[in-house]
Structure formats: structure tokens, C-alpha cells
Amino acid sequence: MSVVKMNVLTVPPEMREELERRFSNRAGFVESADGFEWFELLRPVDGLDRYLVYTRWRSEEDFQRWTESRAFQQGHAQAAAEAGAPGHGHAQDQGQGHGHGQGHGHGQGGPAASAAEVWSFEVVQSTGPKS
């Protein structure tokens, strides 16, 4: 049974562009992870301030393996470098993501998201359009 894991990122209005820029430069490692099925970055509309990083996996174990992998660390190297703080707990000494740390956009180097939490679901039913 597939599982859906959504990382829910609270993003202040002035950081939206920055967050989307980071994702448009994302590492692209997740595509190669074993058991990976789908990714979407979902932008909130109607005044909501939480982006959903939607991912779908063949199994819970595949997702867990990815979060413990080097690919996950590398995929988050930029975020970790810019956060420069514990709490993310990933991506030390990767030597990646440098050169973006400061001075762009809003002149601040902090993370684009002010909070993050993971939502987990099992896929009970799934369908697409007829042919």
C-alpha cells in the first residue's frame, strides 16, 4: 500500500518567492530514491500560508530509508545551510548549496519556512481519469 508524506511548510508572504526559488533549484535526487512514486510542491491559495511538499512512496519503509539517505541530506543541503541551525538535523559537511547563503532577495539568510511538520497518510483509494 502506498503512503503519502506531506511536509507542511508555513511560509510568510515575503518568503514565498524565495521558497519557490529553492525548490526550482532543488537537487532532484528524490526521483532516484527506491520506492519513490510522486512529488508535487503545492502553493497555497485563498489566503492560506502553508505550502505542501507532497510525496508518495511505495511503502513506509521506503520513505524512512529515503529520509536517512545521503540523497535526502543532499536534497536539503541548501535549506540546512541557510537555516544554519539545529532542528533540521541534516546535511552537514556536504559542501553543497553554498553561494546562495546570503544577499539575495530579502537580505536575510534564514529558512524560508517558519515552521514545518510532516503529515502521513495511507492511500486507501486512488484513480485517474478514464483513458
Ligand code: HEM
Ligand atoms: C524541517 C523539515 C524540512 C524543511 C524545512 C524542508 C524544506 C525544504 C526546502 C527549502 C527544499 C528545497 C531544496 C533546498 O532548499 O535545499 C526541500 C527539498 C525537498 N524536500 Fe524538504 N524540508 C524538510 C523535510 C522534508 C521531509 C520530511 C520531506 C518528505 C515528506 C521533504 C520533501 C522534500 C523533497 C521531495 C524535496 C526535493 C529534493 C530533491 O529534489 O531531491 N522535506 N525541502
